[in-house]
Amino acid sequence: MAMQPTTSRRNLLRLAVGLPLLGLFRPAFAARAALIERLIAEAGPLPRVSQRMDYISGKLLGISYQANTLIGSPGSPEKFVVRDDAFDCVTYCEVVLAAALAHDMGEFETVLRKIRYDRGRVQYEQRNHYWAEWCQRNIANGVCRPIAIEPSVTYEKTLTWHGELGKRRVSIKAISKAAMMDNARLLEPGDIVGFTSGRAGLDYYHTGLVAFGRNGELLLRNASQRRRRVVEERMSEFAAINPVRYVTLLRPAEPSAPIAERH
Template sequence: MSGAITRRNFLATMAGGVAVLASGPAWAGRAQPARQRIASLIGEAATVLTVAQRIDVISKALIGSPYRGHTLIGSPRRAERFVLRDDVFDCVTFCETVLAAALAREPAQFETQLRLIRYKDGEIDWRARNHYFSDWCANNVANHVCRKLLLPGSETIDKRLTFMRGLGPRQVSMTVLSRDALIDNRALLATGDIIGFLSQRPGLDYFHTGFVVVTGEGRLMLRHAAKSRGRVLDQPLPRFLADNHAQAVTLLRVKEPATMASVT
């Protein structure tokens, strides 16, 4: 894979170098201000000890940002472009942007982190993009960005995916937790955990994703880019589950960046 992130250029970037990008990043819209905002957020969070705390700081700063879908560029017939935005988000690009900024301890690392999170092996190609959230989970566990959060009651289910045109049907296995088991095990959740909501629609794996936030009073909140609300916001997680008839979820916990040195 000519566009893949190798161990050598990934570690060079983590050490303060600049990785070679297969396609120049497309800072859509306010390109220079966007770079500056991301750099500012990384700087604000740099002194925070844990990656979960940095996720909280950065995601909170983006509350109120408008929702916009279909901002990524590429298709089976159109060359993929590496799009970076800080001004508008859908649920997945919000999680990706926050996570990449939280893992980057300096601005020069942000683009490499985002590539690794968005694309299998960091390869800028439409077919390497994590179109299904089940692919997003599997690839970001494989590259040591996240680990599965297995709470009591977790189980594995299989589903046939046919939703994405151009990818063809596939069978996937997903580790899920029922809504009731999630609430029963709420004390085991932490701010910064990534949550995906299982879809009941044939051919689709998940319908939404966001970050778990545990307030000082112990309330469970969902911080996400909501199409229905048109912006990034916090909502009570139990209410979101009920309103959207969500029956099961998948949970990931982000690893500390030091563990990412094993990416090849």
């Protein structure tokens, strides 16, 4: 016996409203983001990139967490996404870094492409899907530099988390959680921290930005999936409740020339 359709007009409307939360019919948000534009202007007088990152990242506290904010797949075109209303852990770091390096929105979008994609090419295959590749490419293009803290470890890992990309072999250089905490004095606000993963086929499981409290305590600013928003928390507390063993630390490079012009 065939079942009778039971979906009412009200349920259809509810379904339609819920679709964006599932990642369907999302706008690309490639239009200018007013909040980002304002923060670029406000942070502009600060002389160092680290100071601008600290200012901008603090102003974005409380913004919603949302996974899968980027648009594109092996079977659909990649779209360049700029948005200031929701971040995942990677896009939060990318937006803060690009905004701190830019003088206006036009430069911001150019820099963000350079940070997010290999050679700035907006294609799914060129997106930095793995944080290890994100680090390697943004060191190579002069956007960031590694922070030298010893003792460090270097190991090889085969990445398979994004199966559609095939296997990727990467070299990961990291320091222990204890080494980071013991050398907090060597860190600066705006330094970028990636937390390595113990899972097979995955390089890192989370990333965020270094900050400091009024009493000098080491803090982490990050788009938190658990807390569903951008938050600031003590690094020691984050490390205590998450499987942190090793971290990779990068520092934004002070540009000697406009970052958008580098190759």
